[in-house]
Every structure is written in C-alpha cells, then in structure tokens.
Amino acid sequence: MSVDRATLPGSVHEPVPEQRPTSEEPPAPRRRRKPFRWEIFVPLTLYLIFTVVPFYWMILYAIRPAGTTGIVPWPLTVEHFDTVWNGIGFGTYFLNSVKVGIAALVATSVVALAGGYALARYNFRGKALFLIAMLGTQFIPGAMMLIPLFELFSLLNLTNSLWSLVIANTVFQLPLSLILLSGFVRNIPVELEEASWVDGCSRLRGFFLVVLPMLRPGLVAVGSFAFIDTWNNFLFALMFISEQDKYTIPVGLNYTIGEFSVDFGALAAGGVVAALPVVLIFAVIQRFLVQGISAGAVKG
Known part of the structure; x- marks a missing residue:
C-alpha cells in the first residue's frame, strides 16, 4: 500500500495553511505623561x-x-509720550544715549578683541598678575571712582563731554570683556591659524580670515553688555555732564520728578522709551548671547 507523503504530519511536503492578511493593526503604545515638576x-x-x-x-x-x-x-x-518727547526734550537724551552706547560698544569690542587674543595666544611675563588685577577691578564700585575720574577728565578738558562717558564706560567694561573673549579664542584650534600661515597668510590676515568670523557670538555678547550697561548708566552721566542738551536718558528722566510732585505718566512713558531698545536688542541677539557666554566661560 502506498502512502502519500504530502499528507503525513510533520512531512517536509506538508502543505502550509495560507495566512490571510488581517486588517487589524497592533495598538500604538501609549505615551507616558510626564509628571508635573x-x-x-x-x-x-x-x-x-x-x-x-x-x-x-x-x-x-x-x-x-x-x-x-x-x-x-x-x-x-499717548499724551504722556508727547509730554516726554516734545515737552521735556527726550528725543535729545535718546540720541545722546545712542551715540554714547554705540561708541562704547565699538571701543570695548575693539580693545577686548585685541587684548583677548593676546591673552589666549601669547605667554608673557606678568600674565597671571595681569589677570588677577583685572579680576580685582570688578570688586571696585563705580561710585568710588567718580572723584578720581572727574579730576582726570578735568585735566584733559573732557568734562561736560560725551567722550568722558564713552571712556569711563569702556574702561569699566573691559575686564569682563577681555576674560570672555580670551576664553572664546582658546576654544578655536590654533591649527586653523597655522593652516592659514602655511597657505601664505600673515598672522594678521589669518586672524581676520579665520579667527574673526568664528568670534561672532563672543563679540555679540561683549558688545551687547557694553551697550546696555552704558545705556543704563546714571552716575557717570550725572557727574560728568552739566549741560542739559548733553544729558542721556537716565539723567533726563529726572526732569519728570518735581520738587513737590511726580508726573508718573511721563515718568512711565520715558521708562517705556528707555526700555524698548534694550528689549529689542535682547530679542534679536539672544541666541548669540547665550552661545557667546557659554563658549567664553569654558576653557578649551
């Protein structure tokens, strides 16, 4: 009797039952809700x-x-804004603050760029002492330096001049700016500069072509700090400037405060005008600012 091997169980020729595709899909895994912190x-x-x-x-x-x-x-x-801008002359104060802020920004960035590169790339005698001295200046309040600075500017015939505000604010911004930019330069591999020297660039040209484009976040951080600190500075403008048409915004806001009364509406309108440029600057450069601070704070 012959046996059909295809019908035997376990046979290699056993027919495999046809699997029909099912339309049901496996349920998607449930997302766990993050606990409220x-x-x-x-x-x-x-x-x-x-x-x-x-x-x-x-x-x-x-x-x-x-x-x-x-x-x-x-x-x-908008009557309060009209009172501040036209009645008190806030437009002149605003323009003076812009001039002083931009000049201090440029001066601080240029000097800090040169000094930060020198601190990061060169080793010279007294470098550690110089860094300690810069850090030590951060513990000196600006109010303690008003009288010496006033005497110095009087000898230089810079009192009642906007340049006195530019110089004073730049000097007080330089220590922190130098430290930030020197840390940022250390994070840039020196091999990139050496490659540019091999290609025929001088050190100065290699700096402008290789290093400077990579320092943009650091320069934005340093420049923004210098501009905002100069914009908000009150003591220097009050001490060194005596003519009303050369006042900056912080000193100009005093004209909304009378001897026996305060015009709160005009004072608030002036505060809005003074705060608006700072808010806009931070909104535009916030990503560069965070990147510049974090890069300048880490030693490469």
Whole structure:
C-alpha cells in the first residue's frame, strides 16, 4: 500500500495553511505623561510674575489718561509720550544715549578683541598678575571712582563731554570683556591659524580670515553688555555732564520728578522709551548671547 507523503504530519511536503492578511493593526503604545515638576514650574512662575508685573504697571501708567485708576488702560492715550518727547526734550537724551552706547560698544569690542587674543595666544611675563588685577577691578564700585575720574577728565578738558562717558564706560567694561573673549579664542584650534600661515597668510590676515568670523557670538555678547550697561548708566552721566542738551536718558528722566510732585505718566512713558531698545536688542541677539557666554566661560 502506498502512502502519500504530502499528507503525513510533520512531512517536509506538508502543505502550509495560507495566512490571510488581517486588517487589524497592533495598538500604538501609549505615551507616558510626564509628571508635573512643581519644584521647577512654581518658582519660575513666581519669578515671571515678579518680573512682568512692574513692566505692566509701567506700561499701564504710560498709556492710561491722567487721573484714572483702573488696572485696564481704557481709553488709551499717548499724551504722556508727547509730554516726554516734545515737552521735556527726550528725543535729545535718546540720541545722546545712542551715540554714547554705540561708541562704547565699538571701543570695548575693539580693545577686548585685541587684548583677548593676546591673552589666549601669547605667554608673557606678568600674565597671571595681569589677570588677577583685572579680576580685582570688578570688586571696585563705580561710585568710588567718580572723584578720581572727574579730576582726570578735568585735566584733559573732557568734562561736560560725551567722550568722558564713552571712556569711563569702556574702561569699566573691559575686564569682563577681555576674560570672555580670551576664553572664546582658546576654544578655536590654533591649527586653523597655522593652516592659514602655511597657505601664505600673515598672522594678521589669518586672524581676520579665520579667527574673526568664528568670534561672532563672543563679540555679540561683549558688545551687547557694553551697550546696555552704558545705556543704563546714571552716575557717570550725572557727574560728568552739566549741560542739559548733553544729558542721556537716565539723567533726563529726572526732569519728570518735581520738587513737590511726580508726573508718573511721563515718568512711565520715558521708562517705556528707555526700555524698548534694550528689549529689542535682547530679542534679536539672544541666541548669540547665550552661545557667546557659554563658549567664553569654558576653557578649551
């Protein structure tokens, strides 16, 4: 009797049952919800409220009609801005602050760029002592240097001049700027410069072609700090400037404060005008600022 091997169980010729495709798909894995981090969000929320409320109050006084007390600014008015800009002459103060801020930015960036490169690439006698001296200057308040600086500027005939503000602010910004840029230069491999020298570039040309483009975040950080600190500086402008048409914004805001009364609307409008450029600058350069600070703080 012959046996059909195809019908035997376990036979190599056993027919495999046809598998029909199923339309049902396996259920997607459920995403786990991240736990709410109270220890992070609560302090950040409180800090945000603490920061935003004064700004809202300032804007509220600036666009709310005088004599009203509502927390919602309605109806809106621009009379306080007109009083500040045309009545007090805030446009002149604004222009003076822009001139001084840009000049201090350029001077600080140029000097810090040269000094930071020298500190990062050269070893010279007294380098450690020089760094300690620069760090030591950060512990000296600017108010303690007002009288010596005033005597110095008087000898140089720079009192009542915007250049006195540029020089004073640049000097006080240089120590931190030098440290930041020197740390940033250390993170750039020196082999890149050496490759440019092999290709025929001088050291100066190699610096401009290779190193300088890579220092953009550091220069943005240094320049922004110099501009904002100069923009907000009050003591130097109050001490070295005596003519009203040369006042900067911080000193010009004093004209909204009378002997027996304070024009809160005009003061708030001037504060909005003074804060607006700083807010716009940070909004534009924030990514360069963070990158420049973090790169300059790490030793390569």
